[in-house]
Amino acid sequence: MKNIFLALLTCFIITVSYSQDTLTIMHYNILNYGNNTGYCSQENNNIDSKDEYIRTIFNHVKPDIFTVNEISNSQDIQSRMLDNNLNQDGLDKYEMANFIKIADSYIVNQMYFNSSKLGLHSHSIAQSYIRDIDIYKLYYKSNDIEYGDTAFITCLVAHLKAGNSSENANKRSLMVSNTLDYLDDLALDDNYMFMGDFNTYKSSEAAYQLLINNQNNSVQFIDPIDTPGNWNNNYDYRFVHTQSTHSSSNGCAASGGMDDRFDFILISENVRDGNKYVQYLNDSYVAIGQDGLHFNSSINSSPQNQSASEDVIEALYGNSDHLPVVVKVAVDKNPSFINHETVIDELIFNNPIINNLQIKITSADQHRMGISIYNMLGNVVFRDDKFLISGEQIIKYSIDVPSGIYMVVFTEDTGMVTSKKLIVTR
Template sequence: MRNLLFIGVFVLHVFLLQGQDTLTVVQYNLLNYGNYTSYCTTANNNINDKDNYLKTIINYLRPDIFSVNEISKSESIHQHLLDQVLNTNGVTYYRKAEFLSEAYSYLVNMLYYNKDKLAMHSHYIAQSYIRDIDVYKLYYRSDDLPQGDTAFIICVVAHLKASSGSDNENKRKIMAENTMNYLNDLNDEDNYLMMGDFNVYSNNEDAYQQFLFYSNPDLRFNDPVDQYGNWHNNSYYSPYHTQSTHSTSNGCASTGGMDDRFDFILISNSIMNGTKEVSYVSESYRAVGQDGQHFNKAVNDSPTNTSVPPDVLNALAYNSDHLPVLMKLAVDKTLGTREFSGLFEDVRLVNPAGSYLDIRLWGKEQSVMELSIYNVLGEPVMNESIHLNRGENHIVRSIQNLKPGMYFVRISDKNSNMLVRKLLKY
């Protein structure tokens, strides 16, 4: 009877804590990352300097989906970003997409993702006029994945033709039209993100109109912040401008200060309305480092920009001439959790698990905790004390002796505060 009561409390606790996860999505133009030219050189765009800036930015944002433009076509550079920026300081959970190329541009797109929460389903090229536009289909590692049920997110990553003028506008239109026609032919009715550096100057440009008003209404995209107008050199849209972080020239970055909205993450109707288990988290969309007070100024000019910590602002100012854009998605699935409690700032449990229990905890202070695993009858099958440091802790324990099935992981302190997670062992 005592065990049944115990497990009842466990189930209730898990039910209250789980049921929805949050994904952080970041899109960023990296400005010739790993690609040297006559104007972007080792002196003014050095990859080692950019790595340090990016590590500061990534550590602050902790994206689950990270799409980039303007990275070198070299696959060794794609791996370099993964190994030297993302999977550093104890982090090991980032993975990258397979590289595909049809346009053979010297600058390409790439997508990185948190493998504890997401997995890559497929990768296609939507169109290759001027530059490739990539279509990455991810799926969420949910607890009903073994039954074939999960949530999908399709990231369409684009870098449209740059510069003003009718000829360049028409080229952007062709790229956008090709992409939308490809998605229409793909006929994959899932959650879509249209993301990238679009290089558009207003919402009236034909390329942008293709995304918002495509002939198939099921494929139309939405601006999460609902800001339509002539963005270029218009102070009214200062809170949404993403370029340029520089007011003076260093020979590589564009200049002129913050006066263009080039970078976007648009969302499909299914995400806008939450009809396919993924929804936009209201008011989560932002241009990171944009305080709305630096129209035609560098992002770190006076007045003091307090929208991000000083070290992050410095990194944003010097890494690229674009600001990253960020938004959050709510996933109506359980597992692969990233949740919060009074004990921890962040908790991530790899689920389902095979031979090893894999947990990352961001502790608020040094402490000694009890780590326990219980079966569905409330019987302990593992118990040990663990010493946690302030900041990130990575705990890996063998569970090879456990039979496949459902378990409950409990982490508790001496004051009976506890954190409980459901674990599926396969």
């Protein structure tokens, strides 16, 4: 850290090898995990058996981000998932998000993540009509994180209203509309993923259309496999169906075999195009256990499902009536050293200062900028985030720090980082 600042001060050229990491992201409706109902019980949905199944599936995929629907609202049960199934065989790197809820629902969403690569930035609720839609914002533990530069991934996890009726379709649409309004109010140009059990029967449904045709481009979502259509009970879409793993019901799991596309991971344009350090890896989208040969059939029926090992297929069948959906993304390990274009035409400030810092910025376009001040130990002593308008503007701060040499770091939302020396005298 000291070397970075000394290099900036002395105008040395720092050469950092460009490198990427790959993150695996899995979403899964785990069918009333730890939740007993009138139809799902310990006889037909035993939690000890589910633990064995989930361990098998989890070890097969090894996700860095694992989001779920239909887990009990009991925090003890949510911790059980972490301790019994994820942090096994000597692992202790997985953590779960803090639990919050607003809607009165006995089944909820949750997120688990690989803490050796990721940290939880925030968790909020976008909307609570029928069920909460959760927003989990994660940051990548990049090589530059102490310098203030890293990638963020924001996962929206939804379990939309079930039912093949116009009334239920309208309820799904309202849940999505509420969520998009929330994102519009945030006005953040982030790396978004919208994942969950959507319970949609066709791509023309209003809820789905709102997601993929939203007028706000920053929160317009994309189907990575670009497969619109009438998915329900349609042989032409047999390779994308995610429900049901069972042809006949055991009283808990839905019946009918593989004939619906309910489960999705949609991505924003930033993720598709890699605009903000995170990029979808082409052809990585897959429904685990889907081989296209079990339309209207159980996934473990004849012919043998060879899309995964036999124990994984049996675990998928035994645990839930849904298949998990997986994507992979590339994330930049050294975001501060990637060349990006600037929209700043002029950036000057008074120097040295005693207390008051006045920054003059002339911007070619409106955008966000992070302003951070570091001491020579690499510690942040001041930080702010500004929305800049097109043209000239003056930003004023009162800076209460000891006399000394500091570094002011300006981070544009294009990824461009500019560093300038600041001298404070008392």
